[in-house]
Amino acid sequence: MSAAAPHVVHVVYSLGTGGLENGLVNILNRADPTRYRHSIVCITEAGNFARRITAPDVAIHTLHKRDGHDLGFYWRFWRLLHRLKPDVVHSRNLAALETQLLGLTLPGLRRVHGEHGRDANDIDGRNPRHLALRKLVRPFVHRYVAVSKDLEAWLQAVVGVEGERITQIYNGVDSDRFQQQVSDEELARLRDKLGIAPGSVVLGTVGRLDPVKNQALILQALAELREQSPDLFARCCVLLVGGGALVDTLEQQVRDLGLQDKVRFVGDSDQVPQLLQCMDLFLLPSLNEGISNTVLEAMASGLPVIATAVGGNVELVDQGETGMLVPSGDATALATAIASLGQDGKQCFAMGKAARAKVQERFNWDTTVARYLAVYDQVLGKTQAGQGNSGKDLCVE
Numbered sequence: 001m002s003a004a005a006p007h008v009v010h011v012v013y014s015l016g017t018g019g020l021e022n023g024l025v026n027i028l029n030r031a032d033p034t035r036y037r038h039s040i041v042c043i044t045e046a047g048n049f050a051r052r053i054t055a056p057d058v059a060i061h062t063l064h065k066r067d068g069h070d071l072g073f074y075w076r077f078w079r080l081l082h083r084l085k086p087d088v089v090h091s092r093n094l095a096a097l098e099t100q101l102l103g104l105t106l107p108g109l110r111r112v113h114g115e116h117g118r119d120a121n122d123i124d125g126r127n128p129r130h131l132a133l134r135k136l137v138r139p140f141v142h143r144y145v146a147v148s149k150d151l152e153a154w155l156q157a158v159v160g161v162e163g164e165r166i167t168q169i170y171n172g173v174d175s176d177r178f179q180q181q182v183s184d185e186e187l188a189r190l191r192d193k194l195g196i197a198p199g200s201v202v203l204g205t206v207g208r209l210d211p212v213k214n215q216a217l218i219l220q221a222l223a224e225l226r227e228q229s230p231d232l233f234a235r236c237c238v239l240l241v242g243g244g245a246l247v248d249t250l251e252q253q254v255r256d257l258g259l260q261d262k263v264r265f266v267g268d269s270d271q272v273p274q275l276l277q278c279m280d281l282f283l284l285p286s287l288n289e290g291i292s293n294t295v296l297e298a299m300a301s302g303l304p305v306i307a308t309a310v311g312g313n314v315e316l317v318d319q320g321e322t323g324m325l326v327p328s329g330d331a332t333a334l335a336t337a338i339a340s341l342g343q344d345g346k347q348c349f350a351m352g353k354a355a356r357a358k359v360q361e362r363f364n365w366d367t368t369v370a371r372y373l374a375v376y377d378q379v380l381g382k383t384q385a386g387q388g389n390s391g392k393d394l395c396v397e
Helices: 019-030 048-052 071-084 094-103 128-140 149-159 175-179 184-193 216-228 230-235 247-257 272-278 293-300 331-342 345-362 365-379
Strands: 007-012 037-042 059-062 088-092 110-115 143-146 166-168 201-206 236-241 263-267 281-284 305-308 323-326
Touching: 007 019, 007 071, 007 094, 019 037, 019 048, 019 293, 019 365, 037 071, 071 094, 088 094, 088 365, 094 110, 094 128, 110 149, 110 365, 128 149, 143 149, 143 365, 149 166, 175 272, 175 293, 175 345, 184 272, 201 216, 201 272, 201 293, 201 331, 216 230, 216 236, 216 247, 216 331, 230 236, 230 331, 236 272, 247 263, 272 293, 281 293, 281 331, 293 305, 293 345, 305 331, 323 331, 331 345
Parallel strands: 007 037, 007 088, 037 059, 088 110, 110 143, 143 166, 201 236, 201 281, 236 263, 281 305, 305 323
Antiparallel strands: none
16 A cells, blocks of 8 residues: 555444444445555454454554543544544544544544434434534535435535535445355254244344334234234244344343244344345345445345335335335334235245345445545545546446
């Protein structure tokens, strides 16, 4: 890597399991290392995703911020930033936004901020305190990146960012990785290990166990399915892939609903492609979503998707073509959608085929990475051949 290459410092809350973190790792691993140098600053800790970085010479700095007002953190971050002397600071989501103010004392520093989705406690992005911070920092950010058109519209209408300062870039997906077919023998062994009986209809989701992901709705819908379609319920099995703070709460909900023999808590896993191939239907009942990497991975795996009609989900799932959209928080509607698709293997196959084709056509990491690097080029005044200066040139239409 050339020491003369411009230096980008990426600021994230942590490098734990999540779509934001997955996206960052994929971008760094696929980026041309001769064009930019990269460092990551973790406000809290570097979690298990740090091990997935294969790009050369990516330094990871952890600042161990304590909960609440940790004044020492700001001093540590300011000092680190002045030592690293980056050309670009790229913060992601609200937790990292205020760090942009600490770079104002570095002359020539360019500032990029990415919005990847909102938390369960601020679904519509209108929390007054959060909005005040966003508007305070807004004049100092040179370019915003929104991972969905929904977030792009919110940045303009609610935060007040001019459209020309926003670039909308979808996440990519490694289609080859998720289209690799697992042998029947390997699949049978994995299903047996998970306690999935032959002939089961496997419903599943992948993601951290977090309120905004709302896995509780899957359990409520499964209990509703017991009443709506007892024959299908008898054949159903649910895989919850991912770890997180709500595992104990969800396990208690399973016991309260009498679903112990139906639900498997898989935890974090490095076998996500294989686990997706164990599934017949992919479920994403989020309260809000940017662009879900796991939905893209499920689509690349040839699975029909049932998702709540929130955020970027409506940009991925085509109603009746690649899956179904249901109202947020509506367990009855989710159960009805499961019953409809779970009893129609022909429709499931057709939707899964259409989902895979859509991912192949519109979502790939090479395009995503090229567009992120073009953002850095633009804020540094380095335009590439065939590209204009407008962020709109980088949008996936």
